[in-house]
Amino acid sequence: MPPFSGRTIHFGAFNVTSQVFHTSPHSFALVNLKPLLPGHILVSSLRVKPFLSDLSHEELSDLFLTVTRVQKTLKRLYKADAFNIAVQDGEAAGQSVKHVHCHVIPRSKGDAGGEDKVHEWLEGEEGDVGKHQSEVEGSERKVGEWAKDEERKSRTMEVMEKEVVWLKEEMEKDAQGETESNTGKL
Amino acid sequence: MPPFSGRTIHFGAFNVTSQVFHTSPHSFALVNLKPLLPGHILVSSLRVKPFLSDLSHEELSDLFLTVTRVQKTLKRLYKADAFNIAVQDGEAAGQSVKHVHCHVIPRSKGDAGGEDKVHEWLEGEEGDVGKHQSEVEGSERKVGEWAKDEERKSRTMEVMEKEVVWLKEEMEKDAQGETESNTGKL
Numbered sequence: 001m002p003p004f005s006g007r008t009i010h011f012g013a014f015n016v017t018s019q020v021f022h023t024s025p026h027s028f029a030l031v032n033l034k035p036l037l038p039g040h041i042l043v044s045s046l047r048v049k050p051f052l053s054d055l056s057h058e059e060l061s062d063l064f065l066t067v068t069r070v071q072k073t074l075k076r077l078y079k080a081d082a083f084n085i086a087v088q089d090g091e092a093a094g095q096s097v098k099h100v101h102c103h104v105i106p107r108s109k110g111d112a113g114g115e116d117k118v119h120e121w122l123e124g125e126e127g128d129v130g131k132h133q134s135e136v137e138g139s140e141r142k143v144g145e146w147a148k149d150e151e152r153k154s155r156t157m158e159v160m161e162k163e164v165v166w167l168k169e170e171m172e173k174d175a176q177g178e179t180e181s182n183t184g185k186l
Numbered sequence: 187m188p189p190f191s192g193r194t195i196h197f198g199a200f201n202v203t204s205q206v207f208h209t210s211p212h213s214f215a216l217v218n219l220k221p222l223l224p225g226h227i228l229v230s231s232l233r234v235k236p237f238l239s240d241l242s243h244e245e246l247s248d249l250f251l252t253v254t255r256v257q258k259t260l261k262r263l264y265k266a267d268a269f270n271i272a273v274q275d276g277e278a279a280g281q282s283v284k285h286v287h288c289h290v291i292p293r294s295k296g297d298a299g300g301e302d303k304v305h306e307w308l309e310g311e312e313g314d315v316g317k318h319q320s321e322v323e324g325s326e327r328k329v330g331e332w333a334k335d336e337e338r339k340s341r342t343m344e345v346m347e348k349e350v351v352w353l354k355e356e357m358e359k360d361a362q363g364e365t366e367s368n369t370g371k372l
Contacts, residue, residue, distance in 0.1 A: 057251060060251060
């Protein structure tokens, strides 16, 4: 079962409700079908709008606040030293789904993404999230229903579902900590 | 003369006052010594802090609001279809100056940055803004004083100074338009 069963969340034309592990007033965070590196996730606006400049100040602010909240949890879980944060803001910049989304990619020294690899993947077929969504999402697929056409894809969905539940729980722990410390900082 | 002559602005350990074409309550925008593509600029926090997570909510919000304000002007001036927006949040992600900065790179269909080039440059030596700053900025250089060691660099500085003045004026035109329309949108 997706963790936000009462709500349908769209990423462009795709129903990604099952991939969402966090929501905020104006944004949501979803796991990737094919992460470039472990912990590679996307943060997107709840409103389906193509460009950063289409968002209100409040939505924009909420989007990047959500990015930093997710970073906090990913940093802890993946022992990340750093992050690549990237928005392909329009098709000519490599955007494959016409909906504002920010790539959040945990990095550590000496990881497989070094020497340009992360960025190479991001712009290449490996980072084409639209293509990946198309592969698993038929037009008749319903919320929470997995694509059944290939064993590989089903397995990915199973792994992904576990990741969603795990990240959701871990995000909640950090949110709790944030409320308790109440420092006004991230 | 730098456009913000009464104020010294630092990018990491570098005094970049001469490169700054826009300031906001918590952020500033500076031209690049070696832009990857025409119009490639950086938006940084006024406080010298290495990570996005070091910024307060207000600073974080202001940083990305500044990014979209700069995008508006660059889009018009460079006839951009899209933008690459990228933060290398930590050394393991390719950050060369330990100070939060967001790359804003105008893109258009069929430009020289296509097929991974922008991202390749960004992570390679071409995008090493720290190295570029080091090349032109001696420890004894004062605000507004150009490096004099190479003709190429002096020329770059001259071109850069013109770009700073031009962008500053054009940013002010758009800010004026925004105040007049008062839509609450970007």
